[in-house]
Amino acid sequence: MSDSKEMGKRQLGPLVYKIPSSQEENNQMNVYQELTQLKAGVDRLCRSCPWDWMHFQGSCYFFSVAQKSWNDSATACHNVGAQLVVIKSDEEQNFLQQTSKKRGYTWMGLIDMSKESTWYWVDGSPLTLSFMKYWNKGEPNNLGEEDCAEFRDDGWNDTKCTNKKFWICKKLSTSCPSK
Incomplete structure (x- = not known):
């Protein structure tokens, strides 16, 4: 070369x-x-809700797979930074009713422990007239000190707080950092 x-x-x-x-x-x-x-x-x-929670309209919902009394359910929600569900809209009610129907009778954050027939949500807000339509016929009837509200297949029912039911926790969803 x-x-x-x-x-x-x-x-x-x-x-x-x-x-x-x-x-x-x-x-x-x-x-x-x-x-x-x-x-x-x-x-x-980065999820707006924890893995085992459902997202709906800016909130996260946990649907239990075990049953507890109303007080124990409220404590379980508190322990995960949430509270028993407080319903704020008809859309939320429909979502919760349909989802809880699959599980069985389910606690919500509605009670009349302070004054009979005066229903309050766990956040301190009163039950408004617009939500009265969700009670089953003849409910709430306070038969035998029924101070806690539950979802049933077809609407709400008041029942004893010591009964064991499934429960729904609710907390605000989080936003993920922008990319």
């Missing part, structure tokens, strides 16, 4: 090595795709 060809090879050598082969391009593309998928997975880890 002539000196000029050898010199040309030495000068082009670094350039040849910088051009990736098609196999290297494929490998880089695969790595890039895997990183993109991993990032998307990590982004999904």
